[in-house]
Amino acid sequence: MGLREKQLIHDLKTTIVPKIAEETKELMDVLIEWEFDEASFGDKNIAALESIETTFYQVQIAIRDICMKEFSKGVLKEGMKKVTLTYSAAGENSTLFADNTLKLAYKLDETYPMSYDIQRVIEDGL
Amino acid sequence: MSDNWHLLAQLRPKPLRQLLEQAAALWQRAANGEKIPLPMVALHLVSGRELSGNVIRLELVGRNPEPLLLLHRIAPGERFPDADVAYVPLVSIEAVTITNMTQVAYLLQSDTPQLVPEGMQPTRLKIREQTVQLAERLNTIGGVALQLEIDADALSQTGAALFHLNAALEETTQTLLDILETLVGKETLSAHLRSVRFMLADSPGVRLDGTTLIIGLNLAQGHQGRLQGQLLRRAIEDLF
Numbered sequence: 001m002g003l004r005e006k007q008l009i010h011d012l013k014t015t016i017v018p019k020i021a022e023e024t025k026e027l028m029d030v031l032i033e034w035e036f037d038e039a040s041f042g043d044k045n046i047a048a049l050e051s052i053e054t055t056f057y058q059v060q061i062a063i064r065d066i067c068m069k070e071f072s073k074g075v076l077k078e079g080m081k082k083v084t085l086t087y088s089a090a091g092e093n094s095t096l097f098a099d100n101t102l103k104l105a106y107k108l109d110e111t112y113p114m115s116y117d118i119q120r121v122i123e124d125g126l
Numbered sequence: 127m128s129d130n131w132h133l134l135a136q137l138r139p140k141p142l143r144q145l146l147e148q149a150a151a152l153w154q155r156a157a158n159g160e161k162i163p164l165p166m167v168a169l170h171l172v173s174g175r176e177l178s179g180n181v182i183r184l185e186l187v188g189r190n191p192e193p194l195l196l197l198h199r200i201a202p203g204e205r206f207p208d209a210d211v212a213y214v215p216l217v218s219i220e221a222v223t224i225t226n227m228t229q230v231a232y233l234l235q236s237d238t239p240q241l242v243p244e245g246m247q248p249t250r251l252k253i254r255e256q257t258v259q260l261a262e263r264l265n266t267i268g269g270v271a272l273q274l275e276i277d278a279d280a281l282s283q284t285g286a287a288l289f290h291l292n293a294a295l296e297e298t299t300q301t302l303l304d305i306l307e308t309l310v311g312k313e314t315l316s317a318h319l320r321s322v323r324f325m326l327a328d329s330p331g332v333r334l335d336g337t338t339l340i341i342g343l344n345l346a347q348g349h350q351g352r353l354q355g356q357l358l359r360r361a362i363e364d365l366f
Contacts, residue, residue: 069255071254071258072251072252072255075251119249120249122251123249123250123251123252124249124250124284126251
């Protein structure tokens with residue numbers, strides 16, 4: 001892994017992801033744990049790492065849209081506690097919701113999930 | 127293109143007469159108060175002319191029965207006729223174009239209820255929210271506090287089934303509101319009904335279980351799987 005990649009992972013862990021979590025708490029009043037599986041991103045290129053931030057923002061947009069309505073916001077606050085993101089080396093992209101957790105697995109240097117699709121999965125899973 | 131591509135890929139050919147009969151059946155359902163979109167058809171006649179509108183009826187008429195079509199014409203341009211009706215012999219039609227297929231495919235292909243476009247399929251959360259809102263409507267507009275419940279089996283359905291579940295929720299609420307508009311209806315429902323429960327069933331129907339009105343739905347059958355319009359109202363009224 002090159003220096004740029006190491007620096008980006010450091011920034012993701014210390015600045016970028018905490019900022020997304022804080023914004024979600026402040027703007028939507030929703031407390032969620034955000035986690036990316038660093039090991040699965042092990043030796044991946046910069047494009048995959050950069051897409052972690054993009055993906056988490058897509059999730060945040062989905063949460064924001066769900067929270068537009070009070071009823072949905074109440075259900076989401078009760079039922080969604082965590083977001084996990086894993087690099088899917090096999091390229092089998094998936095968005096699942098189970099055990100109060102939104103589980104994303106994507107080959108992030110090729111694609112990332114869009115907020116509308118994420119929103120549907122959360123709304124069906126809650 | 128992608129959404130339409132998915133829809134077009136699921137369409138199946140069918141005889142013109144069957145297609146027009148289905149369109150006429152939809153017109154009758156709409157006339158009974160059901161809120162559904164109607165297919166806009168362009169009839170291509172063997173003479174080379176074209177007629178556009180909604181199909182009202184298709185029947186065999188005359189001494190030597192001949193299929194005849196009634197078409198409510200929707201004319202383009204400056205003139206907007208309210209009740210122009212064309213009488214068209216079926217033999218004069220060589221092709222039909224449905225010009226609003228994205229809105230009506232799921233109604234015309236009733237044998238493939240999965241044709242409901244994804245954008246029209248509500249999520250489970252939306253249905254739960256809808257349940258709360260409709261119960262509020264019954265309370266504020268109808269003046270009766272009724273609890274609306276959806277059986278877990280029904281709510282665990284996916285895709286187009288959720289569209290039909292949502293439609294059943296809306297239709298049942300509207301039917302109850304219609305009944306509540308009458309004095310006898312309001313007195314009866316207020317005295318005997320506390321909740322409405324939506325459940326999966328082999329065939330569509332309604333029944334009473336104590337003070338609970340059970341709405342039986344076969345969501346896999348699409349529109350055929352639930353009572354609608356006047357049929358639903360009559361079935362509910364007959365229970366009391």
